[in-house]
Each structure stands twice: as C-alpha cells, then as structure tokens.
Amino acid sequence: MTSGKALSEGYHIIGVTYEGKQKNIWVDGELVGRSPSKGLDYGKGSVAAVGALREFGFEFRSGIAELIICDSVDAGQRAAAEGYLSAKYGIGALVPPPRVG
Numbered sequence: 391m392t393s394g395k396a397l398s399e400g401y402h403i404i405g406v407t408y409e410g411k412q413k414n415i416w417v418d419g420e421l422v423g424r425s426p427s428k429g430l431d432y433g434k435g436s437v438a439a440v441g442a443l444r445e446f447g448f449e450f451r452s453g454i455a456e457l458i459i460c461d462s463v464d465a466g467q468r469a470a471a472e473g474y475l476s477a478k479y480g481i482g483a484l485v486p487p488p489r490v491g
Contacts, residue, residue: 393422397417403418403475405468411426412427413426456475456478458471
C-alpha cells in the first residue's frame with residue numbers, strides 16, 4: 391500500500407490497520423492511504439515485514455522507535471495509542487488523545 395502524500399522531514403507517528411479486506415494508513419492522525427486487500431497469509435514460505443518491501447524496490451531508510459501490535463483496534467483505541475506515542479516522544483500528532491472521564 392502506498393500514499394500519494396509525501397512526509398515532511400522529521401519524526402512522525404504512523405498507524406496502519408487491516409480490516410478484513412481493507413488496509414488503511416495514518417500519518418500523525420491523518421488518513422493518507424486506503425487500499426483493498428486480500429486476506430493475510432503467513433503460511434509456509436511467506437514473509438512478514440515492517441517498514442518496506444525490498445523485493446519491490448522499496449528500501450526502508452529510517453528508524454523505528456516503537457512498534458505496537460494489536461489483534462483488533464477501534465478508532466478511539468488507535469487515536470489513544472497515537473496520543474500516547476505523541477506525548478512519549480514529543481511528536482505533535484494531529485489527533486489529540488481522547489479524554490477519559
């Protein structure tokens with residue numbers, strides 16, 4: 391999945407979700423890409439990757455400070471995780487964490 395939006399220099403919070411037949415990608419709380427997807431297959435001979443797909447010429451030239459993996463997440467949980475990462479690393483995400491109480 392790709393996005394037509396270029397990232398500015400600096401640090402970013404990138405979130406990705408997979409919803410059965412749909413992949414979505416957010417940058418700093420903004421949805422920047424959406425793509426239909428077939429089911430996930432991690433059978434014999436398949437490879438899971440985070441960052442980029444070298445076999446398609448997309449090299450990953452950066453660093454990952456933290457990776458959070460969940461088996462399911464709703465919009466509020468995704469926003470809360472982005473808010474947590476924003477506060478922890480001092481990155482100004484566009485979506486503030488939801489208020490509790």
